[in-house]
Amino acid sequence: MTVDAPAPPTRRAVVPQHRRTIARRGSVFLSRHPRLRLSLLLSAPLFWLGLVYVAALAALLITALWTVDSFTGQISQTWTLDNIVAVLTGSLYQTVTLRTVGVALLVTIIDIVIALPIAFYMAKVASPGAQRILVIAILMPLWASYLVKAYAWRSVLSQGGIFEWLVSPFGGHSPGYGLPATIITLSYLWLPYVILPIYAGLERVPDSLLEASGDLGGGTWATLRLVVLPMIWPAIIAGSIFSFSLSLGDYITVNIVGGANQMLGNLVYTNVGAANNLPLAAAIALIPILIIFAYLAAVRRTGALNNL
Amino acid sequence: MRLSRPARGLLAAITAVVLALIYLPLLVVFVNSFSTSQNLTWPPPGFTLEWWAKAFQSDGALDAVLTSLQVALASTAVALVLGTLISLGLQRFEFFGRDAISLLVILPIALPGIVTGIALNNAFRTGLGVQLSILTLIIAHATFCIVTVFNNVIARLRRLGTSLEDASSDLGAGIWTTFRLVTFPQLRSALFAGGLLAFALSFDEIIVTTFTAGSSVKTLPLWILDNLFRPHQAPVVNVIAVVLVLVSIIPIYFAQRIAGAEKVVR
Numbered sequence: 001m002t003v004d005a006p007a008p009p010t011r012r013a014v015v016p017q018h019r020r021t022i023a024r025r026g027s028v029f030l031s032r033h034p035r036l037r038l039s040l041l042l043s044a045p046l047f048w049l050g051l052v053y054v055a056a057l058a059a060l061l062i063t064a065l066w067t068v069d070s071f072t073g074q075i076s077q078t079w080t081l082d083n084i085v086a087v088l089t090g091s092l093y094q095t096v097t098l099r100t101v102g103v104a105l106l107v108t109i110i111d112i113v114i115a116l117p118i119a120f121y122m123a124k125v126a127s128p129g130a131q132r133i134l135v136i137a138i139l140m141p142l143w144a145s146y147l148v149k150a151y152a153w154r155s156v157l158s159q160g161g162i163f164e165w166l167v168s169p170f171g172g173h174s175p176g177y178g179l180p181a182t183i184i185t186l187s188y189l190w191l192p193y194v195i196l197p198i199y200a201g202l203e204r205v206p207d208s209l210l211e212a213s214g215d216l217g218g219g220t221w222a223t224l225r226l227v228v229l230p231m232i233w234p235a236i237i238a239g240s241i242f243s244f245s246l247s248l249g250d251y252i253t254v255n256i257v258g259g260a261n262q263m264l265g266n267l268v269y270t271n272v273g274a275a276n277n278l279p280l281a282a283a284i285a286l287i288p289i290l291i292i293f294a295y296l297a298a299v300r301r302t303g304a305l306n307n308l
Numbered sequence: 309m310r311l312s313r314p315a316r317g318l319l320a321a322i323t324a325v326v327l328a329l330i331y332l333p334l335l336v337v338f339v340n341s342f343s344t345s346q347n348l349t350w351p352p353p354g355f356t357l358e359w360w361a362k363a364f365q366s367d368g369a370l371d372a373v374l375t376s377l378q379v380a381l382a383s384t385a386v387a388l389v390l391g392t393l394i395s396l397g398l399q400r401f402e403f404f405g406r407d408a409i410s411l412l413v414i415l416p417i418a419l420p421g422i423v424t425g426i427a428l429n430n431a432f433r434t435g436l437g438v439q440l441s442i443l444t445l446i447i448a449h450a451t452f453c454i455v456t457v458f459n460n461v462i463a464r465l466r467r468l469g470t471s472l473e474d475a476s477s478d479l480g481a482g483i484w485t486t487f488r489l490v491t492f493p494q495l496r497s498a499l500f501a502g503g504l505l506a507f508a509l510s511f512d513e514i515i516v517t518t519f520t521a522g523s524s525v526k527t528l529p530l531w532i533l534d535n536l537f538r539p540h541q542a543p544v545v546n547v548i549a550v551v552l553v554l555v556s557i558i559p560i561y562f563a564q565r566i567a568g569a570e571k572v573v574r
Contacts, residue, residue, distance in 0.1 A: 023482065023484055024482055026483075027482030027483040027484055027485075028482070030483050031477070031482075031483060034401065037401075037483075038397055038401045038403065041393050041394070041396050041397035041401075042393065042394065042397040042409070044389075044390060044393055045390040045391075045393050045394040045397075045413075045454070046394075046409070046412075048390055048450075048451070048454075049412050049413065049416075049451070049454070050412075052428070052431075052447060052448075052451050053412075053415070053416055053424075053427075053428075053451050054412070055431060055435070056427040056428050056430065056431035056435070057419075057423075057427045059427070059430060059431050059434075059435050060423075060426060060427040060430055060431075063430060075434075114326055117319055117322045117323065118322065118323045118326055118327075120319060121319040121320060121322070121323045122323070124311075125311065125316055125319055125320070132564050134323070134327075135564060136557070136560050136561065136564055137327055137330075137331075138330075139556075139560045140553055140556055140557065140560060141330055141331070141334060141553070142508055142512075142556075143508060143511075143512070143552050143553050143555075143556030143560075144334055144337065144549045144550075144552060144553045145512055145528070145529060145532055145548075145549050145552065146512050146514060146529070147514060147529055147532045147533055147536060147545075148337060148532065148536075148545060148546065148548075148549035149333055149334075149337075149549075151536055151542075151545075152333035152334070152336050152337045153333055155336055155340065155350075156332065156333055156336055160350060161350050162332070162336055162350040165350050165351065188329075188330070188333065191326075191330065220311065220312075220315065241418055242417075245417075245418050245419065245420060246420075246421075248420050249419070249420015249421050249422045249423060249515070250420075250515075251422060251515075252514060252515065252533075264420075265420065265422045265515075268422050268423075268426065269422060272426055272429075272519075278426070278430065281426060282426070282430075285422070285423045285426065285427075288419070288420045288423060289419060289423055292418055292419055292420070296411065296414075296418060300407075300411075
């Protein structure tokens with residue numbers, strides 16, 4: 001009996017030599033120099049953000065220290081703290097700041113309270129098919145223009161509008177135009193921006209954890225409070241950044257449904273436009289900038305900034 | 309934790325009520341686009357197709373839609389490139405100042421639009437001495453659109469890890485090949501989702517736009533703001549809003565399908 005012995009390997013399979021093209025050489029060089037790779041990756045975006053954004057912000061802040069020549073209406077580059085002092089001490093600015101922050105906080109709280117049950121239903125209760133439809137249903141209103149939606153609320157809340165039509169049989173009244181209407185409209189506008197991050201956060205909570213908590217005797221509330229809430233906290237904060245900061249700078253909604261009320265955005269807007277006082281506008285703009293920075297600094301540790 | 313039947317029912321009821329509330333104003337917009345009343349009285353006194361006919365003949369509106377499309381496409385393109393670069397840099401490397409850079413990306417969306425708007429307006433006009441135009445508008449929009457791409461891509465990169473890329477380079481692929489054949493295909497749906505959000509953000513932006521668009525540039529939100537309070541135009545604005553919502557179903561549906569398909573594979 002003979003066995004055909006396999007022919008002894010005469011040649012090893014040849015690994016084809018790489019062609020030494022420029023791309024190949026560049027690739028080799030880059031893989032040996034990670035720092036260079038990093039700087040190439042970051043140079044364009046940092047150039048953009050630094051040049052376009054940071055420089056512009058810095059220039060604006062410097063403008064706050066200048067003044068407007070009341071005669072010519074030109075900005076004169078004399079250094080003064082007058083604008084800052086005026087904004088810090090003026091009672092108008094204090095009132096409006098408090099009002100604006102109050103509105104922004106209320107809007108944020110309302111949105112979170114509404115978003116939590118919906119997001120939970122979408123992520124944990126609804127079937128996969130219903131889930132997809134719900135996400136689409138939440139996303140779609142984002143495409144109707146912001147202005148049209150604000151204007152729709154104007155019509156809903158108007159005298160003889162649908163709101164009054166709905167509640168008048170029960171003796172209710174439309175709140176009319178004013179701060180309540182502003183809060184309702186802003187909550188409405190930013191609600192999808194709060195629902196989506198919380199929904200995404202809940203999706204990342206494995207069902208097995210909820211079951212484990214139940215098996216170990218955790219009731220519904222205990223599980224929500226001790227397991228779910230800590231896990232989705234960053235997502236809630238991320239959503240709150242949207243609703244808080246978008247409300248803080250808004251001046252158009254309050255014009256449409258806010259009656260005669262002003263927010264910080266209105267003060268900035270009138271000083272840029274009608275009053276032609278950019279330095280004062282810049283000084284007022286410092287207020288929301290400082291508030292947002294304080295907010296971001298406070299929430300940075302929660303990891304919320306990775307959940308936007 | 310097992311939700312009881314009533315608890316599930318309650319959650320479903322809350323969801324239904326809020327969805328109804330979300331769609332109530334949109335329903336009003338829809339109905340008013342057919343209403344014979346021009347000042348939004350409820351219930352509408354009569355039915356007409358006049359506004360729908362007018363909307364499709366309105367040159368101003370159609371031009372504005374085209375301008376908005378151009379601006380949104382261009383700024384989304386810039387944001388896609390810059391956002392991908394920055395998330396690759398921040399996710400694949402460890403270095404001093406990383407947190408500062410991620411804060412820098414978030415800042416344009418976290419700071420109120422009016423601050424971004426007057427800062428850029430001031431920088432363009434007095435700082436650089438350039439005329440406001442469609443280009444300055446695109447630059448401004450791209451700046452705050454970067455963050456949506458960044459967030460989607462960096463979340464994806466974090467989940468992917470580097471093992472596939474390592475395998476690719478162990479098998480002899482260069483940096484470009486690895487990116488083209490391994491990294492990019494896995495990023496594609498994240499790029500689509502981020503790009504879609506960036507597009508929507510730019511398409512609907514009004515505050516920064518007010519301050520950075522040249523006087524001849526009329527985006528759709530600017531056109532709407534001009535016409536919202538004119539009695540003969542307000543119903544036309546309603547028509548356009550309805551059309552936009554209906555058209556938006558298409559990209560959202562595709563984004564969902566891509567996301568859903570990936571979920572099954574995972």
